Amino acid sequence: MNLDPHVPSGPLAQKWDKHRFEMKLVNPANKRKFRILIVGTGLAGGSAAASLAELGYNVESFCFQDSSRRAHSIAAQGGINAAKNYQNDGDSIRRLFYDTIKGGDFRSREANVYRLAQVSVNIIDQCVAQGVPFAREYGGLLFNRSFGGAQVSRTFYCRGQTGQQLLLGAYQAMSRQVRAGRIKMHPRSEMLDVVVVDGRARGIIVRDLVTGQIQSYSGDAVVLATGGYSPVFFLSTNAKGCNVTAGYRAYKRGAAFANPCYTQIHPTCIPVTGDYQSKLTLMSESLRNDGRIWVPRDGGDHRPPQEIPEADRDYYLERKYPSFGNLAPRDIASRAAKEVCDEGRGVGEGGRGVYLDFKDAIARLGEHTIRERYSNLFDMYHHITSENPYKAPMRIYPAPHYTMGGLWVDYNLMSSIPGLFVVGEANFSDHGANRLGASALMQGLADGYFVLPYTLSNYLASTKQTPTPVEGEDFKRCEAEVREQLQRLLSIKGKRSAQSFHRQLGKLMWDQCGMARSEQSLKKALNEIPAIRDEFWHNVSVTGGEQGLNQELEYAGRVADFLEFAELLCHDALDRDESCGAHFRIEHQTPDGEAERNDEQYSYVSAWEYNGVGQAPTLHKEPLTFEEVHLSVRSYK
Numbered sequence: 213m214n215l216d217p218h219v220p221s222g223p224l225a226q227k228w229d230k231h232r233f234e235m236k237l238v239n240p241a242n243k244r245k246f247r248i249l250i251v252g253t254g255l256a257g258g259s260a261a262a263s264l265a266e267l268g269y270n271v272e273s274f275c276f277q278d279s280s281r282r283a284h285s286i287a288a289q290g291g292i293n294a295a296k297n298y299q300n301d302g303d304s305i306r307r308l309f310y311d312t313i314k315g316g317d318f319r320s321r322e323a324n325v326y327r328l329a330q331v332s333v334n335i336i337d338q339c340v341a342q343g344v345p346f347a348r349e350y351g352g353l354l355f356n357r358s359f360g361g362a363q364v365s366r367t368f369y370c371r372g373q374t375g376q377q378l379l380l381g382a383y384q385a386m387s388r389q390v391r392a393g394r395i396k397m398h399p400r401s402e403m404l405d406v407v408v409v410d411g412r413a414r415g416i417i418v419r420d421l422v423t424g425q426i427q428s429y430s431g432d433a434v435v436l437a438t439g440g441y442s443p444v445f446f447l448s449t450n451a452k453g454c455n456v457t458a459g460y461r462a463y464k465r466g467a468a469f470a471n472p473c474y475t476q477i478h479p480t481c482i483p484v485t486g487d488y489q490s491k492l493t494l495m496s497e498s499l500r501n502d503g504r505i506w507v508p509r510d511g512g513d514h515r516p517p518q519e520i521p522e523a524d525r526d527y528y529l530e531r532k533y534p535s536f537g538n539l540a541p542r543d544i545a546s547r548a549a550k551e552v553c554d555e556g557r558g559v560g561e562g563g564r565g566v567y568l569d570f571k572d573a574i575a576r577l578g579e580h581t582i583r584e585r586y587s588n589l590f591d592m593y594h595h596i597t598s599e600n601p602y603k604a605p606m607r608i609y610p611a612p613h614y615t616m617g618g619l620w621v622d623y624n625l626m627s628s629i630p631g632l633f634v635v636g637e638a639n640f641s642d643h644g645a646n647r648l649g650a651s652a653l654m655q656g657l658a659d660g661y662f663v664l665p666y667t668l669s670n671y672l673a674s675t676k677q678t679p680t681p682v683e684g685e686d687f688k689r690c691e692a693e694v695r696e697q698l699q700r701l702l703s704i705k706g707k708r709s710a711q712s713f714h715r716q717l718g719k720l721m722w723d724q725c726g727m728a729r730s731e732q733s734l735k736k737a738l739n740e741i742p743a744i745r746d747e748f749w750h751n752v753s754v755t756g757g758e759q760g761l762n763q764e765l766e767y768a769g770r771v772a773d774f775l776e777f778a779e780l781l782c783h784d785a786l787d788r789d790e791s792c793g794a795h796f797r798i799e800h801q802t803p804d805g806e807a808e809r810n811d812e813q814y815s816y817v818s819a820w821e822y823n824g825v826g827q828a829p830t831l832h833k834e835p836l837t838f839e840e841v842h843l844s845v846r847s848y849k
């Protein structure tokens with residue numbers, strides 16, 4: 213397997229410029245001869261489709277929602293980072309680069325992260341030009357707030373709806389190209405396989421979710437922008453539809469899967485309330501700008517929060533991390549919340565919660581200002597819990613939220629299958645072992661608006677390809693395999709729903725491979741997953757038929773992939789016998805409970821190769837070398 217990251221030579225700050233100059237271009241008249249298949253219409257896929265079509269390529273855009281505007285990116289609340297330094301508070305491209313590398317616990321590729329910080333400034337200009345209504349100061353300048361892991365204010369936001377507004381911007385840009393005839397939209401279409409012809413990605417197999425028809429599409433390159441896989445834990449802050457199918461099926465066709473065990477648990481979510489819950493809700497990290505996190509100082513203190521005096525409260529993040537306080541990065545804030553709850557100081561039902569309190573901010577700034585900054589988040593909290601967060605502190609607890617792992621890509625965002633590009637949350641590229649808040653939107657848009665248009669053009673300009681009609685043997689074989697799996701699922705006619713298996717798998721993953729992992733817990737998970745999978749394939753009940761709308765069938769296919777992928781995730785977590793970022797192996801912690809990295813043995817990207825269902829995958833290592841950053845103990849104290 214070729215894992216050459218293709219990082220350009222030269223000084224870090226000049227690599228991207230140099231690479232852009234050296235890459236081949238496609239003549240404008242030739243661009244319309246190429247067809248690019250883009251799966252996913254979130255911020256990564258939407259921005260990629262709009263930009264590539266604007267360049268003149270023919271783009272076919274696929275998503276499983278009824279409209280590309282409903283991609284999961286719409287849920288992003290808090291904001292998007294950029295090194296604009298509008299606040300004049302000491303920010304710079306280098307500082308954003310360094311914060312991101314450190315935030316990821318020194319497990320990301322230096323050159324990619326530097327490029328991300330560089331193009332971050334272009335994203336804001338692009339989005340402002342599209343009319344994205346970023347928050348502004350009274351005088352009209354763009355305003356910023358802070359997110360975790362940074363001591364500057366560099367987060368641009370649209371109240372609590374940043375993702376939605378950015379997605380509307382991308383959607384407008386796409387719509388222009390739909391009208392111009394350069395983008396063809398395929399909503400309600402689920403990609404179920406990648407077609408590899410002569411070692412290159414040349415097409416996809418798609419199920420029309422309304423008619424049930426299986427269709428093949430052929431193109432000159434395939435782009436996956438299919439998002440993250442947090443629902444492997446069943447309960448997560450992600451949209452219910454988020455899944456691993458596209459990435460996992462590409463993995464089965466030969467694409468390396470990188471760092472699957474790097475899964476982010478977000479510290480500020482509404483706590484779980486019962487066994488039948490199907491979704492968790494995020495309370496944006498932006499709330500930690502003004503909210504203070506605390507628990508009672510002593511276990512067993514069940515007084516209502518308003519009756520607990522200051523002296524009996526423990527503002528544990530401010531105590532443990534005085535320089536970053538409530539804006540400690542997510543992995544650290546999540547573990548700290550777990551720790552105080554494990555000590556019996558958690559609040560709310562079951563003791564799995566901590567307070568996020570706005571009393572001081574309201575006293576200082578007035579309720580009006582807090583309402584102006586966060587009203588939709590406060591309303592959401594109120595609707596879900598029936599508690600008024602202007603009057604009593606919110607109760608929050610960590611929940612699965614984002615996945616840093618994904619398909620391995622080189623500096624050009626190309627996977628280990630030539631012609632298969634991967635952008636946004638679906639790739640592993642920029643966040644190392646922990647993503648900083650407001651950096652996912654930045655990465656998705658950097659990939660789609662500013663990186664892929666260059667690197668994909670370079671691929672097309674330097675690759676000679678012959679047409680691959682969908683009538684060809686490779687497509688037909690792939691189609692037959694897809695049909696066979698659907699029929700297999702329908703033929704079992706067992707007694708348990710796909711959801712019950714998903715819930716069982718998710719609980720196992722959360723308990724054994726969640727916020728804390730150990731050799732013992734991972735071996736237990738690896739032992740139990742095959743048994744759940746085996747029962748699934750003998751006892752799942754999928755009602756309805758192959759034709760027409762059948763959401764049970766769609767869902768069962770996704771659960772089947774989670775049941776294989778979970779094993780890969782645990783293999784990766786077991787192999788990485790160190791703690792880093794969000795991957796916390798309890799065997800490796802400092803005396804005060806911080807993650808203890810092992811740079812000597814684990815300073816590499818784990819890229820896994822598929823060997824068959826139930827077979828241990830093969831590990832390939834891409835060494836991580838740091839030229840400009842000094843590897844140090846990550847401290848926020």
Ligand SMILES: Cc1cc2nc3c(=O)[nH]c(=O)nc-3n(C[C@H](O)[C@H](O)[C@H](O)COP(=O)(O)OP(=O)(O)OC[C@H]3O[C@@H](n4cnc5c(N)ncnc54)[C@H](O)[C@@H]3O)c2cc1C
Nearest residue numbers: 252253254255256276285289290291403439636637652653
């Ligand atoms: C509640 C919440 C709040 C967040 N807030 C922030 C924030 O404030 N700032 C920030 O930076 N990040 C935030 N994030 C993270 C961020 O929203 C995501 O990482 C990002 O939007 C992912 O974008 P994407 O384009 O990669 O994928 P997505 O937006 O998830 O889009 C995936 C697309 O792929 C399609 N798709 C997937 N599989 C298939 C298939 N098999 N066939 C066809 N189509 C398929 C889907 O239909 C969809 O169009 C938040 C996340 C959550 C859950």
